[in-house]
Amino acid sequence: MxxxxxxxxxxxxxxxxxxxxxxxxxxxxxxxxxxxxxxxxxxxxxxxxxxxxxSTLAVVASARARDGTEKVLFRTADGKPLEAVLMRYRDGRRSLCLSSQSGCPLTCTFCQTGRMRFGRNLTASEILDQALHFRRDERPTHAVFMGMGEPLMNLDAVLAACERLPDIGIAHRRTAISTVGWLPGIERLAREGPPVRLALSLHAPNDALRSELMPINERYPIAAVLDACREWWRHRRRQVFVEYLMLAGVNDRYEQALELAALLRPREAFCVNLIPYNPTDAPYRGSSRRAIDAFRGALEERSVRATVRLTRGREIAAACGQLAARQPLAAVAGG
Structure with a gap:
């Protein structure tokens, strides 16, 4: 509304x-x-x-995967498309993946959303209406701003939405905002807004590779972004989740794991979340499970905490990097 x-x-x-x-x-x-x-x-x-x-949003289509993940394609009153996802877990968690923009202007090479035409920033009400849509069926417990768009480019609306999420059932400590490294937003978030969590999409251990994958790195290189994350940690006393997409033959070698470990100091400020690659139109292949395990082992040997993300909703293009507001969606995948 x-x-x-x-x-x-x-x-x-x-x-x-x-x-x-x-x-x-x-x-x-x-x-x-x-x-x-x-x-x-x-x-x-x-x-x-x-x-x-x-509601400020109209439902265009929806799909549900065999693992319980549900994706909805919405359209704003002025015709801008966006998608949101509800991930259901066996332990009872109900996690919302929310969009902050229609499309994304930052064109990361591995992300399907970046191939869309960018629409605009969403309002706080349009962000909340994504959550309220799912709330009508069940109570969500977590929220991540990892859907369409760069949340820190629309920080006023994102923070306004975050302030109201506890009323829906999502505590601040269970809300995470993901950024590609939008430096002004990280610096501002360190000092204002509710006590949410911060996730950094890094995906490379050096500037040369990261600039190939993520053009934003030319504007805000790794050292500056990690310094801002350390400042966020000093103010908030919450770990930064470093998201690292595992791309076969691109960023998944043992020596790259060592390079990444060397960047993440102090150790207690960071936790690495390794993300299996979900197929898109981009010319990449996902790393093998063996390569992911080896990469994780190399990090942990150097006292860097690392986890591997559980992939949800891949069959309905609802997983990380797959949101693209394509039509039509299947009503239910897998029956």
């Missing part, structure tokens, strides 16, 4: 300001219609229904 429009409409109707809080409480609990908001007068509900759409 467009919360700014809601506030303006409530004021125009001469209603008390607490009506906005009432509406938000219903939305955060999963309400899907004005009719459900029974502590609002009937006349007011009818007036609001005529003036304020229940």
């Amino acid at each position: 467009d919360l700014t429009l809601l506030e303006r409409t409530i004021e125009e109707l001469g209603e008390p300001a607490y009506r906005v809080r009432q509406v938000w409480r219903w939305l955060a609990r999963g309400a899907a219609s004005w009719e459900e908001m029974t502590d609002l007068p009937l006349a007011l509900r009818r007036e609001l229904a005529a003036r304020v759409p229940i």
Whole structure:
């Protein structure tokens, strides 16, 4: 729901300001219609229904994978496409992957989103409406800003959305913001906003390779970005998750693991998350499981904590790097 429009409409109707809080409480609990908001007068509900759409986003298509991952293609009121994902885990976690932009302007070579035409930044309400869509069916527990776009290029809207996520059931400590290394955003995030977690998409242990994979590195090279991450850690006292996409023959050699380990000091400030490559139109192959295990072992031998990400939703193009707002999506993958 467009919360700014809601506030303006409530004021125009001469209603008390607490009506906005009432509406938000219903939305955060999963309400899907004005009719459900029974502590609002009937006349007011009818007036609001005529003036304020229940969501800023229209559902275009959806798909569900065999592992329970669900992806939804939305469209904004002005026709911009975006996707969001709900990942379901056997231990009960329900993690949302949220988009902060329609498309992405940063054109990382391995990422399908970067091949889209960039639309625009999303508003805080458009970000929240992604979460509210899934909340109508079940209560999410975690959120990651790892969908479409660079969140730190739209930090005001992202932080505004983060402030409201606990009302939906997602604590700040269970919210992570991922960045390709947008330096001004990291520096600002170190000093303001709720106590969320920070993830850095690094994907290479040196500037030469990273610039080939991620053009943003020409503007903000590794040393500057890691210095900003260390400052974030000193202020927040939370580890930075270093995301590292495993590309066969590109960045997965033993000596590259040693190079990466040498960069990540102090050790307690960083945790490396190795990401198996998910197929896109890019000319890469994923590293073998043996290569991933060897890379992880080399990091851990040098006291760098490392994990391997569990791939979710690959069969419906919902995994890391695969979001591209393509139509149509299958209604259900695998039955």
